Amino acid sequence: MLIFVIRRVLMGLALLLVSSFVMYMLVDFTIDPLSDLRTSTDPSAPLQMEQRTEMLNLNAPPWVRYFDWLGAFVTGDFGVAWRTGRSVSDLLGSAMISTLQLVSFATVAAIVLGVAVGIVSALRQYTTFDYLITFFAFLMFSLPSFWVAVLLKQWGAIGFNDFLADPVIAIPVIIGIAVVTGFVWQLAVGGDLKRRVIHAGLAALAVALVLLYMQLTDWWLRPRLDWVLLTVTSLGIALTVTTLSTGLRNRRSLYTALSCVALGLVLYYPVRYFLFSNAWLTPYMNYGVALLLGLVAIGVGALIGWLWRGPDWKQSARTGAISAFLIAFLIFLDKVMSYWGAYMAAPAIGGRPIQTIGDRAPNLGGNFWVQVLDQYTHLILPTLSLMLISFAGYTRFSRGSMLEVMNQDYIRTARAKGINERTVVMRHGFRNSLIPLASIIPVDVIGLIGGALITERIFSRPGMGQLFIANLNADDIAPVMAYLVIIAFLAILANIIADLLYAALDPRIRVNA
Amino acid sequence: MSTNDPQDKRDPQDERDDPFEAGETSTGSLDPAMTAASTTDEDGVVDAGQAENAIELREVEGLSQGQIVRRRFFRHTGAMAGLIVMILIALLAITSIGFNIGGFRIPGWWPHTAGALNDILNPRGGPTLRMPWDEGGFAIGEHPFGQDEIGRDIFARTMKGVQTSLIVMGVIGAVATVLGTLVGAFAGFFRGKTDNVLMRFTDLIITLPVIVIGAVLGKKLGSADPIPLALALGAIAWTGLARLVRGDFLSLREREFIDAARVAGASTSRIIFKHMLPNAIGVIIVSVTLLMSSAILLETALSYLGFGIQPPNVSLGQMINNYQGSFNTRPWLFWWPGLFIILIALCVNFIGDGLRDAFDPRQKKVPSARKMARADRRTARADARATA
Numbered sequence: 001m002l003i004f005v006i007r008r009v010l011m012g013l014a015l016l017l018v019s020s021f022v023m024y025m026l027v028d029f030t031i032d033p034l035s036d037l038r039t040s041t042d043p044s045a046p047l048q049m050e051q052r053t054e055m056l057n058l059n060a061p062p063w064v065r066y067f068d069w070l071g072a073f074v075t076g077d078f079g080v081a082w083r084t085g086r087s088v089s090d091l092l093g094s095a096m097i098s099t100l101q102l103v104s105f106a107t108v109a110a111i112v113l114g115v116a117v118g119i120v121s122a123l124r125q126y127t128t129f130d131y132l133i134t135f136f137a138f139l140m141f142s143l144p145s146f147w148v149a150v151l152l153k154q155w156g157a158i159g160f161n162d163f164l165a166d167p168v169i170a171i172p173v174i175i176g177i178a179v180v181t182g183f184v185w186q187l188a189v190g191g192d193l194k195r196r197v198i199h200a201g202l203a204a205l206a207v208a209l210v211l212l213y214m215q216l217t218d219w220w221l222r223p224r225l226d227w228v229l230l231t232v233t234s235l236g237i238a239l240t241v242t243t244l245s246t247g248l249r250n251r252r253s254l255y256t257a258l259s260c261v262a263l264g265l266v267l268y269y270p271v272r273y274f275l276f277s278n279a280w281l282t283p284y285m286n287y288g289v290a291l292l293l294g295l296v297a298i299g300v301g302a303l304i305g306w307l308w309r310g311p312d313w314k315q316s317a318r319t320g321a322i323s324a325f326l327i328a329f330l331i332f333l334d335k336v337m338s339y340w341g342a343y344m345a346a347p348a349i350g351g352r353p354i355q356t357i358g359d360r361a362p363n364l365g366g367n368f369w370v371q372v373l374d375q376y377t378h379l380i381l382p383t384l385s386l387m388l389i390s391f392a393g394y395t396r397f398s399r400g401s402m403l404e405v406m407n408q409d410y411i412r413t414a415r416a417k418g419i420n421e422r423t424v425v426m427r428h429g430f431r432n433s434l435i436p437l438a439s440i441i442p443v444d445v446i447g448l449i450g451g452a453l454i455t456e457r458i459f460s461r462p463g464m465g466q467l468f469i470a471n472l473n474a475d476d477i478a479p480v481m482a483y484l485v486i487i488a489f490l491a492i493l494a495n496i497i498a499d500l501l502y503a504a505l506d507p508r509i510r511v512n513a
Numbered sequence: 514m515s516t517n518d519p520q521d522k523r524d525p526q527d528e529r530d531d532p533f534e535a536g537e538t539s540t541g542s543l544d545p546a547m548t549a550a551s552t553t554d555e556d557g558v559v560d561a562g563q564a565e566n567a568i569e570l571r572e573v574e575g576l577s578q579g580q581i582v583r584r585r586f587f588r589h590t591g592a593m594a595g596l597i598v599m600i601l602i603a604l605l606a607i608t609s610i611g612f613n614i615g616g617f618r619i620p621g622w623w624p625h626t627a628g629a630l631n632d633i634l635n636p637r638g639g640p641t642l643r644m645p646w647d648e649g650g651f652a653i654g655e656h657p658f659g660q661d662e663i664g665r666d667i668f669a670r671t672m673k674g675v676q677t678s679l680i681v682m683g684v685i686g687a688v689a690t691v692l693g694t695l696v697g698a699f700a701g702f703f704r705g706k707t708d709n710v711l712m713r714f715t716d717l718i719i720t721l722p723v724i725v726i727g728a729v730l731g732k733k734l735g736s737a738d739p740i741p742l743a744l745a746l747g748a749i750a751w752t753g754l755a756r757l758v759r760g761d762f763l764s765l766r767e768r769e770f771i772d773a774a775r776v777a778g779a780s781t782s783r784i785i786f787k788h789m790l791p792n793a794i795g796v797i798i799v800s801v802t803l804l805m806s807s808a809i810l811l812e813t814a815l816s817y818l819g820f821g822i823q824p825p826n827v828s829l830g831q832m833i834n835n836y837q838g839s840f841n842t843r844p845w846l847f848w849w850p851g852l853f854i855i856l857i858a859l860c861v862n863f864i865g866d867g868l869r870d871a872f873d874p875r876q877k878k879v880p881s882a883r884k885m886a887r888a889d890r891r892t893a894r895a896d897a898r899a900t901a
Binding site: 015016018019022023026027029030031138139141142143144145146147150154446447449450451453454457468469472473480484487488491492 | 713716717719720721722723724725726728729730732733806810813814817818819820830833834837840841847851854855858859862863866
């Protein structure tokens with residue numbers, strides 16, 4: 001195993017080296033740093049050309065310049081963008097965070113949603129739901145992301161902001177939304193007519209009630225999770241997690257999840273109003289602390305599971321950890337949302353919270369919570385437009401892989417043993433269907449980084465893609481090369497991780513052979 | 514590289530157990546199974562599995578592989594719809610504004626050209642297209658898709674953009690097919706060192722997103738002439754195809770009919786091109802089709818970023834880039850090019866899906882759950898009547 005890892009890493013480094021050389025030659029071939037001077041009518045143009053040639057060492061053959069650049073690059077000197085005179089490392093710093101944020105959110109969202117929809121689609125193979133999903137997946141494959149992004153800007157941002165000026169959903173619209181949700185839900189649930197009707201009715205009713213509740217309590221302008229919503233959502237989380245993780249029959253697991261809900265409700269008030277208050281944690285909050293708190297929640301959830309004992313305490317601990325984390329996240333979300341009103345009223349926002357430009361509002365100020373809110377209002381539309389395409393990919397892929405698995409003999413064996421459908425699907429089917437995904441994710445991440453080029457441009461996010469395009473246009477090789485090397489590095493790393501993951505997940509693959 | 518490498522295990526969907534018995538032979542040699550099924554039929558004890566098998570065989574009896582594939586493809590509703598729409602779009606784009614061939618101009622029936630400035634008819638150059646439900650009934654008018662702010666006809670421009678996209682798609686598809694097939698075939702057939710070199714070369718190209726390399730190349734090659742850009746994009750788009758073909762060749766070269774050809778004294782090139790390639794054609798066609806749909810999106814995206822087709826030529830992506838700012842005032846400038854990109858890509862995707870189903874022997878047209886239930890009920894009723 002170790003030899004395999006070392007071999008892969010060495011091969012990756014060699015690949016990176018060769019790739020950087022090829023890309024340097026290619027970029028050097030495409031750009032012309034003197035282009036603006038060639039067409040210039042300035043009498044001093046020839047002199048400037050000479051100076052620039054001198055400065056950039058353009059008379060030397062490209063491979064000499066490559067080795068100069070490489071020598072500096074490996075010592076950590078990424079060079080200087082000569083047009084602006086800024087060092088590339090400065091430029092990259094903030095751009096990288098912005099891009100990574102966007103790409104990672106889009107990846108996670110696409111994987112979670114895509115896999116879920118794909119698996120349901122596979123379980124309902126050749127039903128209306130399946131055909132519907134297939135059609136939408138094809139449609140999404142065919143959508144140019146720049147086109148979608150313009151539409152999102154128009155309807156998602158401007159439309160929603162206009163809606164927020166007077167947030168009233170008409171009753172017929174609520175009924176319409178509820179009916180459509182109910183219809184789609186019954187398609188996904190399947191089964192006989194009675195089951196379908198019951199599920200459609202329940203789903204429609206739930207959606208209508210939630211929308212009505214939001215409307216009546218002025219939720220759109222003062223979003224929050226009060227006792228009612230927190231209880232309802234926490235219970236929903238507990239039941240869903242338990243169902244998927246161990247099944248409701250496992251009473252200890254269910255009790256663990258419910259204990260987590262109870263603990264969350266008890267802790268809600270003190271955490272929300274004391275721990276997260278200005279006097280306590282708020283001045284020290286950052287993503288590190290938030291992550292730490294999340295880990296604490298996971299620990300507490302697992303502990304509750306362990307306390308319920310039983311021979312299968314590990315399953316309870318797993319259920320507890322997932323539920324506790326999600327419930328803790330809800331409380332976190334509530335705190336963030338409590339700043340919504342102040343955020344809307346801020347002069348930098350002016351009552352139009354969904355942003356279409358940049359990755360943060362200028363001169364906003366405010367504490368951690370406001371910053372989080374601000375980042376997410378900027379992130380939501382780019383993430384949506386970026387994830388749509390890979391969402392379709394994951395849907396198709398997980399559908400195919402789930403179908404492959406569900407036709408295996410061991411699934412038949414599992415059914416023949418009398419295992420209930422949940423266990424067959426979740427334990428025997430779902431887990432195995434995830435293995436091939438390990439190989440598709442890195443490829444997809446590379447695609448998303450490429451897609452970020454377009455998304456960042458449309459939403460004017462100052463990310464790496466913007467940096468790349470701007471400097472490619474400005475004939476500035478240093479930042480372009482830095483971008484290319486970082487992307488290639490990420491891609492190679494992702495591929496190595498995928499291979500290792502694959503080898504770890506699938507025992508049939510012997511890596512040291 | 515050894516076959517135990519995890520990379521060889523990828524894409525379970527595409528890893529099919531050889532789609533064909535040797536491509537040249539028909540599947541007519543399966544009669545024994547047929548007779549077995551019919552004898553059980555006579556006994557009145559129909560084994561479900563055998564019966565199903567028999568139906569399946571009767572379906573393809575006496576047909577060559579090509580005929581089976583063609584039949585399955587023509588039965589695929591989505592693919593046929595995609596094919597028809599695609600042909601209609603291509604015909605519309607080619608005949609309406611005409612085209613240049615070798616400096617020779619073949620005129621079309623549409624009076625306007627993509628570049629000419631016309632008087633602005635409607636306020637802000639709005640579309641003259643009227644739908645049947647509009648007042649005044651259906652009408653095409655002078656500028657059905659509207660005009661831009663300087664009076665150019667959007668229909669002509671869109672058609673020109675469609676032509677550009679189709680050319681780019683065709684060239685990318687052709688270049689990628691040739692390169693990908695050759696690289697994959699040689700890597701898979703010769704294995705060992707050749708395989709290693711070729712696959713490392715493929716890895717080299719895969720390390721960067723296609724659009725990023727495309728932008729770098731497009732900066733130099735993007736011009737009014739779409740051909741150089743398309744050739745360059747084709748030269749980087751073949752990697753996925755090469756991997757699939759290689760996988761197919763690795764398994765094909767172990768088959769008996771290849772040994773037979775070799776024993777009969779066939780040369781290496783004859784074995785590769787006459788015996789193995791026809792057997793890998795399914796994988797190639799399907800993957801090229803899907804590649805072509807992403808080629809369209811790639812070209813439009815590059816043109817959108819300004820690294821693709823340059824004026825005076827028109828590209829759909831370039832149109833959207835130019836006109837996106839006027840979404841509020843002149844939405845038609847934005848809708849039409851986008852609609853045609855989606856239509857073309859969607860058609861190609863559906864055709865690719867139909868081809869995949871047609872070439873995949875494991876794919877059977879399965880009736881929907883509702884139809885199955887109805888059939889069950891009918892047989893149950895018939896049974897009940899028979900026993901009564």
